[in-house]
Each structure stands twice: as structure tokens, then as C-alpha cells.
Amino acid sequence: MPPDPDPVEDIWSVLRRTATANRAFADPDDLTTAVRRGLRRLSRTAPTSSTAAPPARASNASHQDDTTP
Numbered sequence: 001m002p003p004d005p006d007p008v009e010d011i012w013s014v015l016r017r018t019a020t021a022n023r024a025f026a027d028p029d030d031l032t033t034a035v036r037r038g039l040r041r042l043s044r045t046a047p048t049s050s051t052a053a054p055p056a057r058a059s060n061a062s063h064q065d066d067t068t069p
Contacts, residue, residue, distance in 0.1 A: 015035060
């Protein structure tokens with residue numbers, strides 16, 4: 001099985017299919033604006049650290065202090 005593609009390539013792939021798809025840009029600034037808007041949309045839909053999966057092994061170091069007399 002080939003290795004996973006570079007995550008940056010995944011982002012560009014999404015932007016090519018969404019923010020920049022089927023568009024003719026008037027100038028480079030128009031393209032820049034479209035890419036920035038697309039990145040903002042991606043950042044709003046990306047999982048945050050509070051919604052991401054918990055780590056495989058949680059540390060109990062902070063809880064040990066609570067139980068120590």
C-alpha cells in the first residue's frame with residue numbers, strides 16, 4: 001500500500017474541487033481571495049482539538065495529586 005499523501009496536497013485537492021473549481025479569475029488577487037475564503041471554510045469544518053479523538057493513552061498525572069493525602 002502506498003504511503004498517505006502529504007496533508008498539504010489533500011488541502012489543495014479540496015480547494016481545487018471547491019473554492020477554485022469552474023472559475024476564471026480576473027487577476028491574481030481574485031485567485032488569492034478565493035483560496036483564502038476556501039481555507040477559512042475548511043478551518044470552520046475541520047475538527048478542533050476538543051472534538052478530535054482522545055489520545056490512545058491518557059496520562060493520570062494530574063489525577064494522582066487529587067488522591068494523595
